[in-house]
Amino acid sequence: MLDKVEEKAMVQFMSKFTDHPFLMKFKDREYPIGEGEPTFTVDFKKAIPVSDLLRSTSIALGEAYMDGDLEIEGNLYEALDNFLGQMGKFSTDENALKKLIYTSVSKKNQKKEVTSHYDIGNDFYKLWLDDTLSYSCGYFKHPDDTLYQAQVNKVDYILQKLYLQEGMRLLDIGCGWGFLLIEAAKKYKVKGTGITLSQEQYAEFKKRIAEQGLEDYLNVELMDYRDLPKYGKKFDRVVSVGMVEHVGRENYQLFNDCVEQVLKDGGLFLLHFISALKEHPGDAWIKKYIFPGGVVPSLREMVTAMANDNFHVLDIENLRLHYNKTLLCWEKNYKEHIEEVRKMFDERFVRMWDLYLSACAATFHNGIIDLHQILVTKGINNELPMVRWY
Numbered sequence: 226m227l228d229k230v231e232e233k234a235m236v237q238f239m240s241k242f243t244d245h246p247f248l249m250k251f252k253d254r255e256y257p258i259g260e261g262e263p264t265f266t267v268d269f270k271k272a273i274p275v276s277d278l279l280r281s282t283s284i285a286l287g288e289a290y291m292d293g294d295l296e297i298e299g300n301l302y303e304a305l306d307n308f309l310g311q312m313g314k315f316s317t318d319e320n321a322l323k324k325l326i327y328t329s330v331s332k333k334n335q336k337k338e339v340t341s342h343y344d345i346g347n348d349f350y351k352l353w354l355d356d357t358l359s360y361s362c363g364y365f366k367h368p369d370d371t372l373y374q375a376q377v378n379k380v381d382y383i384l385q386k387l388y389l390q391e392g393m394r395l396l397d398i399g400c401g402w403g404f405l406l407i408e409a410a411k412k413y414k415v416k417g418t419g420i421t422l423s424q425e426q427y428a429e430f431k432k433r434i435a436e437q438g439l440e441d442y443l444n445v446e447l448m449d450y451r452d453l454p455k456y457g458k459k460f461d462r463v464v465s466v467g468m469v470e471h472v473g474r475e476n477y478q479l480f481n482d483c484v485e486q487v488l489k490d491g492g493l494f495l496l497h498f499i500s501a502l503k504e505h506p507g508d509a510w511i512k513k514y515i516f517p518g519g520v521v522p523s524l525r526e527m528v529t530a531m532a533n534d535n536f537h538v539l540d541i542e543n544l545r546l547h548y549n550k551t552l553l554c555w556e557k558n559y560k561e562h563i564e565e566v567r568k569m570f571d572e573r574f575v576r577m578w579d580l581y582l583s584a585c586a587a588t589f590h591n592g593i594i595d596l597h598q599i600l601v602t603k604g605i606n607n608e609l610p611m612v613r614w615y
Contacts, residue, residue, distance in 0.1 A: 228272060231272040231273075231274060231275070232251055232254075232272045234274075234275040235251075235269070235272050235273050235274075235275060235278070236249060236251075236256050237275075238275050238278050238279075239256075239258060240256075240258055241314055242258060242259075242308065242311050242314060243258060243259035243260070244259070244307075244310060244311050245259065245264045245265075245307035245308065245310075246258060246259030246260055246261045246262065246263050246264060247259065247263045247264055247265050247266065247267060247304070247307065247308070248263040248265075248266040248267070249266075249267055249269065250266060250267065250268040250269065251268075251269045251272065264303075264304075264307045265297065265298070265299055265300075265303065265304035265307055265308070266297070266298040266299065267295060267296075267297060267298075267304070268295070268296045268297075268298060269289070269294070269295055270293065270294045270295065270296065271289075271294050273285050273286070273289055273294075273295075278316065279316045279318065280316070280317075280318045280321055280322070281315075281316070281317050281318065281322060281509040281510070282314075282315035282316050282317070283312075283315055283317070283508050283509050283510040283511075284509050284510045284513060286510075287510035287514070287577075287580060288510075290576060290580050291514075291573050291576050291577045291580065292573065293572075293576070301579065301580070301583045302553065302556065302583040302586055302587060305583050305584050305586075305587040306586075306587040306590055306591065308587075309584060309587045309588055309591055309593065310587075310591035310593070312508075312588070312593055317509055319506065322509055325509060325512055325513055326506050326507065326509060326512060327506065328473075328512075328517060328518040329518075330472070330473035330475060330476050330518075332449050332451065334518070335422070335449070335471065335472070335473070335518060336422045336449070338471065338516075338517040338518040338519075339422040339423060339471055340422060340423055340424065341517055342515065342516055342517075343360075343421075343422075343423035343425060343426055344423050344424055344425045345425075346425065346569070347402075347425050347428075347429050348569070349566070349569055349570075352558070352559070352562040352565055352566065353555050353558035353559040353561075353562055354555070354558075355371075355372045355373040355376055356373055357373065357376045357377065357380075357404040358401070358402035358404060358429070359376040359379070359380070359401070359402075359404055359405075360401055360402075360467070361379070361401070361466050361467040361497065361551075362379065362467075362497070362544055362547050362548040362551050362596045363375030363376045363378065363379050363547060363550070363551040363554075364376075364378040364379035364382050364544065364547055365378070365547055365550055366378050372551065372554040372555075372558070375547070375550075375551065375554075376404070377408075379547075380404060380405050380408050381408070383405065383464060383466070383495055383497065383598070384405075384408065384409055384412065384413065386493075386495055386540065386598070386600050387462045387464060387493050387495055387600075388493060388609060388610075389409060389413040389415050389462060390413070390415075390461075391413060391414040391415065392414065392415065392416070393413070393415045393416070393461040393462055394415065394416045394417075394418070394458070394459070394460045394461050394462070395409055395415045395416070395417045395418070395460060395461070395462045395463075395464065396417075396418050396419075396420070396453075396458075396460040396462070396463045396464070396487065396488075397417065397418070397419040397420070397463075397464050397465070397466070398420055398450050398453075398463065398464070398465040398468055398484070399420070399421060399450075399465055399466065399467065399468025399469075399471075400419025400420060400421050400426070400430065400445060401419075401421065401426055401430075401466070401467075402426050402429045402430055402433070403419055403426075403429070403430035403433050403434070403443070403445065405464065405466065406418075406419050406430075406443050407433060407434075407437060407439065407443065410439050410442035410443050411437075411439075414442070415442070415462075416442055416443075417442060417443045417444075418443075418444055418445070418446065418458065418460070419443070419444075419445040419446070420445070420446045420447075420448040420449075420450065420453070421445065421446075421447065421448075422447065422448075422449065424447065427445055427446075427447050430445045431445055450468075450472070450480060450483050451479065451483060453483045453484075453486065453487050454483055454486040454487065456487065458487065459487055459488070459489050460487055460488055460489065460492065461489055461492050461493075462488075462492060462493050462494070462495075463484050463487070463488050463492065463493075463494045463495075464494070464495045464496075464497070465484075465495075465496050465497065465498075466497040466498075467497060467498065467499070468498075469496060469498045469522060469527070470498060470499050470516070470519050470520065470521055470522070471516070471518065471519060472520075473518065473520055474504070474520050474522070474526075477522055477526060477527060477530045478530045478533060480530075481530045481531055481533070481534045481536070482534060484534070485534040485535070485536070485603060488603045489603070490603055490604050491602060491603060491604060491605070491606040491608070492602065492603050492606075493539075493600065493601070493602055493603075493606070493609075494536065494600075494601050494602075494603065495598060495599070495600050495601075496527065496531075496597075496598070496599045496601075497596070497597075497598045498522060498527070498596070498597060499521050499548075499594055499595070499596055500521060500522055500523060500524045500527070500594065500595045500596065500597045501521045501522070501523050501524075501593075501594055501595065502523065502524075502592075502595070503523055504522075504523045504526060505521065505523075506520065507519060507520050507521060511581070514577055514581075515577075515581050521594055524541070524595070524597055524599075527597075527599065528541075528599065531599070531601055534603075535603065535604055536601035536602070536603060537601055537602050537604070537605060537606075538599060538600070538601050539600045539601060539602060539609075540598075540599070540600040540613060541597060541598070541599050541600075542597065542598045543595050543596065543597055544596045544597070544598065545589050545592065545594075545595045545596050546589070546590075547596065548585075548589045548596045549586050549589040549590045552582055552583075552585050552586035552589065553586050555582050556579070556582040556583055556586060559578065559579060559582055560579070563575060563579075566578070
């Protein structure tokens with residue numbers, strides 16, 4: 226009797242997701258949701274209590290998939306692409322999930338949060354990233370570009386926007402495994418500094434610098450961005466790719482303040498970041514399992530913070546569909562190496578990461594999130610070319 230009640234409540238809850246028809250299966254019963262031919266099928270192996278779905282639809286469905294209590298018949302990405310456009314209908318009890326959704330922005334906690342994701346192991350990331358080890362949106366100039374080519378394109382594009390000249394000093398905040406700075410040193414002969422909180426990234430970048438004989442051009446520091454003002458160096462250019470999402474909403478202004486303090490007058494700053502149309506605390510499942518403490522800024526709040534530091538906007542570009550394609554490449558690579566992943570982690574992790582890559586690709590495709598590049602100058606710079614495509 227209890228099973229029947231839970232089943233009925235679950236079906237009733239899921240019946241509001243009617244934008245794209247799908248089929249719910251539970252034991253030997255089928256429930257069509259929405260009108261028309263189902264676009265995908267969800268097979269529930271056990272009922273999810275409606276109290277869990279109300280507390281966090283995202284966590285309840287995500288954990289059911291991770292545990293094998295929910296299976297998607299067919300292509301996972303295509304099902305999520307049809308379903309996740311309706312995230313506005315998800316339930317989240319922010320009161321009950323306060324500690325998960327609103328975490329501390331202290332240096333100690335943020336270092337712990339960052340390392341929990343990026344220090345999983347370089348060997349793991351090397352399985353499904355390309356040879357550049359770029360873990361951010363690529364730039365597909367041509368439809369048939371490989372993932373590697375798209376990442377090279379992205380870095381070239383950013384470096385062109387920064388209008389680098391030989392001998393300039395370039396700071397990369399959240400430098401990852403260092404490919405951007407390596408390219409900048411090789412192609413423009415600039416002096417580059419990268420900062421990261423990830424021990425794994427730091428070690429790999431140091432190794433790359435030595436292997437490529439770039440010690441006279443590049444250095445990497447294990448450093449929090451908040452320590453930049455007392456670092457004692459000034460830079461002609463600053464870039465940050467996919468890092469500001471980790472600083473927390475209350476620190477967006479502080480982040481820009483720190484950039485302003487180390488950037489020379491007239492200098493250029495390029496910020497490449499996942500963005501949202503409006504301010505939102507973030508998805509509970511992503512925060513619990515993938516990016517603890519992660520918050521996606523809205524474009525308008527980031528531009529406002531920049532204006533407060535006398536940053537003049539030169540250019541804003543949205544690369545949303547490039548990130549959708551990047552994630553689909555990662556997901557394909559991940560699937561091709563999934564047996565190797567199984568040797569490193571348990572099945573729950575394997576399913577979790579597959580869900581993460583597919584879900585993120587779907588949310589970019591549906592415009593739940595965007596990817597923006599903002600190019601600004603500190604104060605007025607009248608020496609730059611007048612046309613956008615310099």
